[in-house]
Amino acid sequence: xxxxxxxxxxxxxxxxCWLRVQMKVExxxxxLTLQEGRNSSLICNYSISIRNxxxxxxxxxxxxxxxxxxxxxxxxxxxxxxxxNSKERYSQLYIRDSQPExxxxxxxxxxxxxxxxxxxLYIKPELRT
Numbered sequence: 001x002x003x004x005x006x007x008x009x010x011x012x013x014x015x016x017c018w019l020r021v022q023m024k025v026e027x028x029x030x031x032l033t034l035q036e037g038r039n040s041s042l043i044c045n046y047s048i049s050i051r052n053x054x055x056x057x058x059x060x061x062x063x064x065x066x067x068x069x070x071x072x073x074x075x076x077x078x079x080x081x082x083x084x085n086s087k088e089r090y091s092q093l094y095i096r097d098s099q100p101e102x103x104x105x106x107x108x109x110x111x112x113x114x115x116x117x118x119x120x121l122y123i124k125p126e127l128r129t
Contacts, residue, residue: 025110034098042093044108051111053084053091058105067093067106
């Protein structure tokens, strides 16, 4: 009976922790249309502290291309630049001098910030007298 109770408490604790660490990630704008040669930016907002943001580009043929892994500051590759603001919880992807080959779907992915005490379950051993 005590083992069954421990299992139920463990499952309840896991569910509570899962709810506690759920994250909301939003990209904007949803759709962006611009003329060739113009500059643009995409924003990735997230709801909890993270370790890093990754940006990907999916071409019309379905290929997923890695663009950036950014944990702080700014990175640049050619006409593309990515920044992260951990305090304000957002990352931006800038496209300078847009070209037809930039036509794609862009994704941001985030990695959650974990600490040693996040969702750790401690079960006290039974004391036998």
